[in-house]
Each structure stands twice: as structure tokens, then as C-alpha cells.
Amino acid sequence: MTLSQRIKQLRNQRKIDLLELAQRSELDETIVSGLETNRASVTVELLVKIAKAFQMSLRQLLEGVEFNS
Numbered sequence: 001m002t003l004s005q006r007i008k009q010l011r012n013q014r015k016i017d018l019l020e021l022a023q024r025s026e027l028d029e030t031i032v033s034g035l036e037t038n039r040a041s042v043t044v045e046l047l048v049k050i051a052k053a054f055q056m057s058l059r060q061l062l063e064g065v066e067f068n069s
Helices: 003-013 018-025 029-036 044-053
Strands: none
Touching: 003 029, 018 029, 018 044, 029 044
């Protein structure tokens, strides 16, 4: 699973829309959308904000995510 798929999966499981995730993470909605569509540059800071918005650790957020080496 990609990071973008993981974020979308978590958002759908929690039944929240992009705007609500953006508000919870204190990010612009276009950034959150970009993360979900793999069009935004990912930084540790963004991942930490997304993890906090989901009320989970960064490790939990990245669980199951495959990274290309």
C-alpha cells in the first residue's frame, strides 16, 4: 500500500472528508488532497500533522506502507 492509499483508507474508515482532515491537521485542503493523490511533496512535518489528526503515532500511520528503495 502506498502512503496516499493509507491516508485515504484511514480517512474513509473514520468517515471524515478532506476538509475535516485538513482542519484537524491544520493543513490546507489542497495539501491533504495532494497527499492522497501522490501529488504533494511529503515531509516529516506533514506526516506528523496527519498522524496527530488521526490521533495516532507516526509509526501507526506508516503501518503497512511500502516505500521504494
